[in-house]
Amino acid sequence: MSSTVPSGGAPGPDQATLLSLLTDLPATDDATVLHAPDRALSLRELRSAVDSVASVLVKAGVRQGVPVGGLVGTGPFGVVGMFAVWAAGGVYVPVNRRSTPAEIAALIDETPVELLLGTAEDLDRQIADVAMVHVQATTWQAALRRPVRADPTAYDQEIALVLRTSGTTGRPKAVQLRHRSTIDALDSSLRKLRRRRRPTTPALPATPRLNLIPLSLALWAGIFNTLFSLRAGYGVVLLDRFTPEALVAAVRRHEITSTVLPPAMITALCDSDTVDSVAPLRIVRSITAPLSPAVARRFHDRFGVLVLNSYGQTELGGEVVGWTVDDIREFGTGKLGAAGRPYDDVDVRIVDDTGRSLPTGEPGHIHIRSPFRMRGYANSEPVRSESTEQDDRFVDGFLRTGDLGHLDTEGFLWIEGRVSDMINRGGLKVFPDEVEEVLRRHPGVRDAAVAGLPDPRLGEVPHAWIVPTGPDTPAAAELTAWCRQHLAPYKVPAGYTTIDALPRSDVGKVLRRELRA
Numbered sequence: 098m099s100s101t102v103p104s105g106g107a108p109g110p111d112q113a114t115l116l117s118l119l120t121d122l123p124a125t126d127d128a129t130v131l132h133a134p135d136r137a138l139s140l141r142e143l144r145s146a147v148d149s150v151a152s153v154l155v156k157a158g159v160r161q162g163v164p165v166g167g168l169v170g171t172g173p174f175g176v177v178g179m180f181a182v183w184a185a186g187g188v189y190v191p192v193n194r195r196s197t198p199a200e201i202a203a204l205i206d207e208t209p210v211e212l213l214l215g216t217a218e219d220l221d222r223q224i225a226d227v228a229m230v231h232v233q234a235t236t237w238q239a240a241l242r243r244p245v246r247a248d249p250t251a252y253d254q255e256i257a258l259v260l261r262t263s264g265t266t267g268r269p270k271a272v273q274l275r276h277r278s279t280i281d282a283l284d285s286s287l288r289k290l291r292r293r294r295r296p297t298t299p300a301l302p303a304t305p306r307l308n309l310i311p312l313s314l315a316l317w318a319g320i321f322n323t324l325f326s327l328r329a330g331y332g333v334v335l336l337d338r339f340t341p342e343a344l345v346a347a348v349r350r351h352e353i354t355s356t357v358l359p360p361a362m363i364t365a366l367c368d369s370d371t372v373d374s375v376a377p378l379r380i381v382r383s384i385t386a387p388l389s390p391a392v393a394r395r396f397h398d399r400f401g402v403l404v405l406n407s408y409g410q411t412e413l414g415g416e417v418v419g420w421t422v423d424d425i426r427e428f429g430t431g432k433l434g435a436a437g438r439p440y441d442d443v444d445v446r447i448v449d450d451t452g453r454s455l456p457t458g459e460p461g462h463i464h465i466r467s468p469f470r471m472r473g474y475a476n477s478e479p480v481r482s483e484s485t486e487q488d489d490r491f492v493d494g495f496l497r498t499g500d501l502g503h504l505d506t507e508g509f510l511w512i513e514g515r516v517s518d519m520i521n522r523g524g525l526k527v528f529p530d531e532v533e534e535v536l537r538r539h540p541g542v543r544d545a546a547v548a549g550l551p552d553p554r555l556g557e558v559p560h561a562w563i564v565p566t567g568p569d570t571p572a573a574a575e576l577t578a579w580c581r582q583h584l585a586p587y588k589v590p591a592g593y594t595t596i597d598a599l600p601r602s603d604v605g606k607v608l609r610r611e612l613r614a
Contacts, residue, residue, distance in 0.1 A: 414469030
């Protein structure tokens with residue numbers, strides 16, 4: 098990395114930051130380390146682009162801890178902008194450029210952002226009264242439009258990112274993540290997957306191995322897996338827009354043998370009429386949401402690819418539970434559908450409604466203690482206390498995840514659903530995930546979702562939304578009979594609705610609130 102960024106930006110070398118993932122990437126300067134559909138960047142070009150943008154950010158007034166919102170679209174901009182903010186000493190706040198100007202202004206009102214970084218076209222649309230720097234995303238020349246105010250909001254120097262939660266079950270929150278704990282989380286994931294972080298020989302590869310990132314870099318899942326690739330010493334292949342055909346083309350072109358996919362993308366590949374092979378892909382890690390065992394089995398049967406499940410939350414700093422290839426070899430499909438086993442230094446406990454720990458095999462609330470966890474929420478201003486115990490989601494250092502599940506005798510975590518999704522049918526608990534799994538096994542059902550609807554006698558009852566495999570939906574009586582073969586009577590849906598596709602968030606989670614509406 099060149100040294101044109103003035104001192105007083107990023108912390109010194111004794112303070113590990115995520116910028117080191119770029120400055121220490123083990124590859125030659127001419128090695129291509131960032132691939133996008135329309136262009137590619139060598140390590141020298143990537144470092145030069147970061148340095149060029151960072152210099153203008155410093156000129157604009159970005160300094161230690163100042164939050165910068167990056168308007169992330171497609172292509173390399175998300176990577177360049179993120180590292181440029183860290184090179185200038187700032188805190189990176191990813192913002193989806195597809196959000197409306199009003200949505201972005203509202204986000205800035207709730208979460209401190211002192212400067213917006215984006216292309217000229219994106220900045221021209223904004224109505225927020227903040228500093229701005231625009232970037233030409235082919236030459237990487239940056240220009241100052243409006244400087245940072247004299248007394249800007251600033252986070253502590255250990256904060257690297259402020260990320261918005263998905264808001265699947267409530268209003269999104271802004272989560273603060275540290276440089277050091279994020280690096281530790283990446284290393285823990287690498288240890289879990291039995292991969293070395295650096296080459297065993299001193300020679301630098303002229304053509305580094307590559308990881309495919311099929312997710313937007315406006316999302317934590319996309320950012321985490323990009324950083325994971327660099328920490329492992331790999332280059333990155335970005336997929337601007339997911340389609341089954343685009344993913345398969347990228348896999349073949351770059352000879353990708355493993356990648357990450359949300360459940361919705363795994364389902365789309367299974368459903369595709371144009372994809373008959375995903376070779377040379379051999380391993381998929383399922384991320385962002387629980388993966389249905391039926392979908393995992395279907396994907397494996399169709400393509401012969403191993404599916405490694407995982408579990409994490411933004412507040413926990415990323416993935417904290419997952420499978421390894423060794424787990425697959427040892428247990429085969431016997432535990433298909435389990436989230437996996439906890440990573441190093443991660444503690445999982447299952448408790449009842451009173452907080453009492455439950456024995457192995459008994460379902461309850463999932464509480465997790467992670468050394469990589471967030472610093473705190475920042476919806477109105479930066480949290481400066483080291484402790485997150487003031488937040489009611491933490492109990493004795495454990496995050497109350499809001500998920501329900503159990504641990505089996507081998508230490509595998511099984512997710513049974515969200516507390517907020519649980520249906521109370523006249524005092525009897527119904528977990529939508531269990532019912533959905535049964536429905537997906539029906540030959541006439543491609544996908545399904547279940548949610549509670551009001552009932553004057555029972556309070557609420559389960560209702561199913563069905564995506565059929567063909568032009569006709571199985572009759573309600575047929576689906577009810579099928580469910581009665583596999584479920585207790587009170588778990589059987591009271592009704593069925595046919596839809597073309599399930600509404601999902603950007604990370605593939607089913608939006609049950611939209612189904613209820």
